Amino acid sequence: MYKKLFSQTLIYGLSNVLVRVFPFFLTPMLVKAFGPSKYSIYADFYSAAGIISVLLTHGMETTFFRFFQKYKENKEKQNQVYFTAMTSVFIVSVVFLFLGILFKKPLALAFKHPDEINFLVWFLFILAADAMCAVPFAKLRIQNKAIYFASLKILNSILIFLLSVILIFWIPKQIETQGIGYLFFTKIYNIDYGIGYAFAANLIASIFTFFALLPTMIKGKYSFNIPLWKQMLIYAWPVTIAGLAGIVNETMDRQFLKYLLPEGDADIQMGIYSAVYKIATFIALFKTAYLLGVEPFFFSHASDKNSGKTYATLMKYFSIFSALILLFLVANLDWIGRLYIGNPEYWVGLKVVPIILIGSTFLGIYLNLSIWYKLSDNTHYGALISGIGALITIILNYIGLKYTNWGYWACAWATLLSYLVMMLISYFWGQKKYPIPYNYRKLIFYIGGSSFLSLIAYYTSGNLWFRIILGNLFFLLFIYLTTKIEYKDMKVFKEKIKKFRFKK
Template sequence: MSAFKSLFKQTFIYGLATVLPRMLTFLLTPLYTEVMAVGVYGKVSIIFSWFAIFNVILAYGMETAFFRFFNKEDDQDKVVGTSTLSIIFTSLTIFILAFVFKNQIAEVTDIEVKHINFVLWILLLDALVIIPFAWLRAKAKPMKYAIIKITNVAINIGLNLFFFLLLTDLAKQNDVFASIYKPDFEISYVLIANLFASGITLVLMLSFYGKIKYVFNTILWKQMLRYALPVLVAGLAYTTIETFNRILLDSSLSTAENPEDEVGMFSACYKLALFMTLFATAFRLGIEPYFFSHAKSKNPQKNYARILEYFVVFGSVILLTVVVFSDFIKVIIIRDEAFWEAMWIVPIILIASFCLGIYHNLSVWYKITDRTKFGAYISVVGAIITLVLNIWLIPIISYRGSAIATLAAYGSMVLLSYYFGRKYYPIPYNLKKIGLYLTISIAFSLIYFYQFRANYFVGITMLIVFLSLVYISEKKQIKELLKR
């Protein structure tokens, strides 16, 4: 049980590092939906979709390779130095090339050149802290990790609040602020805030660059690259599933009069699934180092099976809770009613995010057996499903089609990972218990939202029934965890 105690402790702290900052960014959604037109918010969402894609390219799976070889190699300094130098070289090379061809990039992405300049600098700064953050996780320093992550978002949010709430009034009273203020400059203000936050984060991580040994081992680098490249493919495929729908919604596929408005509504309502995404992300940050460090322990499969059970229990509760109170939450998070039209997607995206979290838990088999190519294969299948369904459904049902495509993609990835995992690294998952929780929580969520929405008597009754079932089934484990 001590292993689980350590796992939950780290997951809690990493959760703070991920959940608290992103909960703080919830402040930005009400802010953006209040001060920006739906179409402008759509443009911001499209830019951040491209951010996600290029962040994956600049990392190219080296973070996951770092964890694998850091726990595998006797000379850990060699792993740190090789991965760090690799990221520095590739990031600077891509940065220079991108600046040379920024006009062409702007044309392809439909992002203005003035915004491309900000984007490139932010991408570079973020790439340079990939290995330092991975090193903190590998060294089990979650508190420092959390403080720096939270500082990053606090700066970002503080600057957003300054630009959108204070600057207009200050510009009327002071010439210095008047020189900073520009009307219709919302997108640039968002990017400037991100740029400053990324710059400060790199400054806070500079001590890492002063204490490591700059050794580059070509043989090790090739081994890490072979391990990392399938992770890159998987990451690109995942990002396609998660963000490319915004880009497609803004393309010629859309039959809407103002496609950017569709993107804005979809992106705003997508935010309500953030509770599930935060939980799944925090859980993944905690379990990924645990998977590798306990791979050689006695009967690790039994522990891996129990971890998935815990995830499904908590995830099911989050799913049903958010669905039941979604109309209450939307008033707080999405201020302008013009965005509410896309609320239909909320249960679908929540279930999709839940499936993604389950997939991350199931993916342990190919990570610790060095079969990362299967992660790439599975993710590519999910990406293909996403693209096909988006291309088919967007002209018919717009953003509803994108939501359905996301759920279909992640659901298929869960099934494929489980199928191949049974073959290459069998784990004794309790399918009856997991299936029961999933079936009831998903059924209650869909029935409530699409048949009894806003009827809180029905919703809260369903939630109480489900929580009672969980307590009865997990009473012993819950008491033991709370005691410890």
């Protein structure tokens, strides 16, 4: 069981790293070519992408997992679950795309980008195409086709990266130096689009992925079951509310910056904040890779006798690795951040990154804990918890941006406090509704200890080298203490492996 989980998580993990590596390296190229004001256009649209994507998929990925496993003895019913979920997403996406194009001018005005209507239309197609691929991708995951899933995700990411580099950097250079394709490019290329070509690159990649998934989409006998669809919607709507609330916490702070700060200052702060926020990708990589592999695992082993103990063990090791990643990143933030973001205009924002990283760590723990309301078919509890978190985010962002001069510091602290509250509520409520024997003392030590040491290491001194040395000393100390605490469990684990090999 663990071997299967590890192999799938490894595939998902490696693919997730590669998928995120290309956008991760594209960001410093974009921020170097464009200042915070120009980059904020790109950041602005994609900060809204999350909430729109949640609405388009309306919880059908998680719902598909649940209902597919529910009817695991009935292949015909599983087929109905798949096509019902996919059709639901397709209908919503097509309606969204039609209305978006119909009202593109007022929509661009509402976004405060009336001159970027072309970018908006490309963006609408990207969101619709990606949403339509969501359920087919979920089908690949539940069928354990991890390599196929990973290959398509990686190809999509590579295409976005290469096309962005070609459209934004290579073609302008050929025009400037009268190089390869000079005469052709001068006729079709619009230099004024600038960062807008990043949207064009994404659109081409999304269309490619859609057609690559067509065999998966159409495989099987089409069947849309309306009674089943109603049941799935009942399960899905709380998941959607929880997803919306989660996106409010994760990306909507950029929108708060745009609407609550003066126009010129808003563009600069949004650009800086969005760029340095990318450093949290290191934690997001591990979190996403783990959850991609573990979510189907949780559902498929829910009826096992020792499932609770298994979930608790997985949580413990997830918290250890999360804590180590957090402490290492904060300890080395000064040189990693400057190396990653080569444009000094953005470096002022690095000071807020430890707060962002701690918040992202709390989010990972919360997502791990959230399995209790999914397994017990009480997804409305998740909606309520995420709603509380979103309310905290909205209130703190509004107060912090409207009545203080904190700027993006208010956004970072609001995110951290929101995830902290969500994590604590989910833990205590989950233990009452769906008890899992977590070792809470160890969880407090690993996550709380790592967060505390990170804050001390980074904010107690203004000297760069002192922060780096102190942070890495804390990191080594943390490794030593963790090894000492977990030595007994590791020894037992080794003995089990030896016994297994002997029996074999």
